[in-house]
Amino acid sequence: MTDERILEVKHLCKFFYAGKHSAPMKAVNDVSFHINRGETLGLVGESGCGKTTTGRTVIRLYQPTSGEVWFNGKRIDGKLNAEEARAVTSKMQMVFQDPVASLNPRMTVEEIICEGVKINNLYPSREERRKQMYRMLDMVGLTREHATRYPHEFSGGQRQRICIARALITQPDMIIADEPISALDVSIQAQILNILSDLRKELGLTILFIAHDLSVVKYFSNRVAVMNAGRIVELSSSREIYDAPMHDYTKSLLSAIPVPDPRVEKKRKRISYDRRQDYGPDDHPQLREVRPEHFVLMSDSEWEAYQKA
Amino acid sequence: MSENMTRRLTAEDTAFVQTDDKIYDQKFEGKPIGFFRDAWMRFKQNKASVVAAIIILFIVLMAIFAPMFAPYGYREQHTSFGILPPRIPELEKLGICDGSKIIEIQASKLGEYEECLMEVLEEYTWVYRNKEIPMLRIKINQYIYKGAGDYYFWFGTDNIGRDLWVRLWRGTRISLLIGFCSVLINCLIGVVYGSISGYYGGRVDMIMQRIIEIIGGVPFLVMSILFVMFMGAGVTSFILVLILTGWIGMSRMIRAQFYRYKDYEYVLASRTMGAKDRTLIFRHILPNAIGPIITQATFAVPSAIFSESFLSYLGLGIQAPEPSIGVLLAEGQGFLTTDPHLTLFPALVISLLMLAFNLFGNGLRDAFDPRMRGQ
Structure with missing residues (x-):
């Protein structure tokens, strides 16, 4: 892991407009973070808090409303020329949540895995492409015979491994894993995590790991960003984060993790987070560094109160 | 274990498990099952659809080849042999399709029918102005009566002595041609229009859908009558009439498919890899809509044939002497009470076509149903 920032997101906003006159849905609201090369950043939060939208905006599936995204030292939001676009499409890849929906049922595994290579014209010869595909299959624990098969013949875990192979074949610097295990059987989740973990070690991959399973995120990520209502x-x-959470929302989120011990679990208390604590327009909530490398969202008044304490 | 209630999991409590496990995937047996192979396997199980497919195939083959091998031309008139009943060799020995006709005559006139008399069915008297007239109901061979003893018109002849067999298959050929051509063109227009509308969405979609509503709002019958009057009755103008509004249904269906699939994760995945719109439309979205397209097209064929027959029946038909099923039905209608065979055979063929196409379409729909995939 180095201090070189592979991805930097500055004040990213993504609003959705339902109608001309209605208020925008602020899915992502002034989000800033960075990821160092080789690092894994976990992005957690409840459903609908904007995690997925953040990931998708970073990889250019959505146009950001405002803000900047820098990848490998180049700004990648907005319009790009073909060469710049290729630098993103081949060097940043995504693994999706639903392994059933993320594989085209009409294509064979070979076609699916080779697609990104073909589009980005990485290995012009068919032979080379196929060789590379076999290596990818091997890397995720599938066999060569699987290449000619269609997705519906595979189990959920196998499909997710195909997705990983598809993401890896373009030799990306960074992978955005959008809840890669939440649609899977618990017994398979470990398998997928192990594969990702091994690949991270072997290839020095940088991962933006989006999830709502806190216990998974904790042991998979170097750093964690907690999101709520479009904000980090x-x-x-x-x-x-886990040992000394500062923000009320984080505390509430952590208190929801079940403990695999019935005696403790019985006495576990949920800390509920009051929605009214969310920030109003005059609060100017900002991420403030309370300890080195520990940022917490606080309004002006909260910040003053914290500094006094 | 701590009894502390606020105890939380710490890093030491968890670890990666199963890390040493090698993943073993069982090898698949058998051949890879592609989309069409899978659909075919399911289609086969539906016996009614298979029978329907065979019937359609039979009718299509007859429409192509029967006129070629028929002894008479479709416009060849035998003016002295008007309205002959069906007569088929071999079958006539069994008493069906033997060219017979039942007529009622005065007993005194029996001599006229001596040569062609087959059977006297009934003798009765008819009281007319207090006079008793002996009557006979007899079955005669119409062919011999009209001096056509050597001829075999399998489905009989019409009022100017044209062979119904050849006219019927020729008519089926034209009806099928109109049906298939219009559906094919409808599909093309519908797929392109629906794809653009559904894929781009937003304002493009809004404008395109309003245009559809305007076109669809014009009454079909009025528009088609005007169209036929303007263009003149012919196969081309008929196909055009059916295209005018026929593509709308297809385009709506395609649009719905695009709305459904365009946010699917595999489409997004392909987009993150830099795929162009063209690739997304033709490689990812359209192939997954192929099942509904085929099904809808199959259902559209009988309805196009039906529209054609319907317009022909109203007198807007194909120009004489060219037959179509609708034209034949319209012609036969005049003789329905005396010579029902002129209506019966075209009606049978069109009913069979309708039924077969609908059953076939049902089978296809089930076979292509994504929910049934892999079963």
């Missing part, structure tokens, strides 16, 4: 409320190393 707390950003720190995963150890800090």
Whole structure:
């Protein structure tokens, strides 16, 4: 892991407009973070808090409303020429949540895996492409015979491994894993995580790991960003977040993790997060560094109160 | 274990498990099952659809080849042999399709029918102005009566002595031609229009849908009558009439498919890899809509044939002497009470076509149903 920032997101906003006159849906609201090369950043939060939208905006599936996205030292939001676009499409890849929906049922595994290579014209010869595909299949634990098969013949875990192979074949610098295990059987989840973990070690991959399963994120990520209502409320190393959460929302989220011990579990108390605590327009909530590398979203008044304490 | 209620999981409590496990995937047996192979396997199980497919195939083959091998031309008139009943060799020995006709005559006139008399069915008297007239109901061979003893018109002849067999298959050929051509063109227009409308969405979609509503709002019958009057009755103008509004249904269906699939994760995945719109439309979205397209097209064929017959029946038909099923039905209608065979055979063929196409379409729909995939 180096300090070189592979991805930097600055004040990213993505609003959705339902109608001309209605208020915008602020799916992502002034989000800033960065990821260092070789690092894994976990992005957690409840359903609908804007995690997926953030990921999709970063990889250019959505046009950001405002803000900047820098990848490998180049700004990648907005219009890009063909060469710049290729630098993104081949060097940043995504693994999706639903392994059933993310594989085209009409294509064979070979066609699916080779698609990105073909589009980005990475290996012009068919032989080379096929060789590379076999290596990818091997890397995720599938066999060569699987290449001619159609997705519906595979189990969920196998399909997710195909998705990973598809993402890896273009030799990306960074992978956005959008809840890659939440649609899977618990017994398969470990398998997929292990594959990702091994690949991370072997290839030095940078991963933006989007999930709502806190216990998974914790042990998979170096740093964790907690999102709520389109904002990052707390950003720190995963150890800090879990051991010394600062923001009320983070505390509430952590209190919801079940403990695999019935005696403790019985007495576990949920800390509920009051929605009215969300920030109004005059609060100027900002990420403030409370400890080195530990950022918490605080309004002006909260910040003053914290500094006094 | 701590009894502390606020105890949380710490990093030491968890670890990666199963890391040493090698993943073993069983090899698949058998051949890869592609989309069409899968659909075919399911289609085969539906016996009614298979029978329907065979019937359609039979009718299509007859429409192509029967006129070629028929002994008479479709416009060849035998003016002295008007309205002969069906007569088929071999079958006539069994008493069906033997060219017979039942007529009622005065007993005194029996001599006229001596040569062609087959059977006297009934003798009765008819009281007319207090006079008793002996009557006979007899079955005669119409062919011998009209001096056509050597001829075999399999389905009989019409009022100017044209062979119904050849006219019927020729008519079926034209009806099928109109049906298939119009559906094919409708599909092309519908797919292109629906794809653009559904894929781009937003304002493009809004404008395109309003245009459709305007076109669809014009009454079909009025428009088609005007069209036929303007263009003149012919196969081309008929196909055009059916295209005028026929593509709308197809385009709506395609649009719905695009709305459904365009946000699917595999489409997004392909987009993140830099795929162009063209690739997304033709490689990812359209192939997955192929099942509904084929099904809808199959259902559209009988309805196009039906529209054609319907317009022909109203007198807007194909120009004489060219037959179509609708024209034949319209012609036969005048003789319905005396010589029902002129209506019966075209009606049978069109009913069979309708039924077969609908059953076939049902089978296809089930076979292509994505929910049935892999079963």
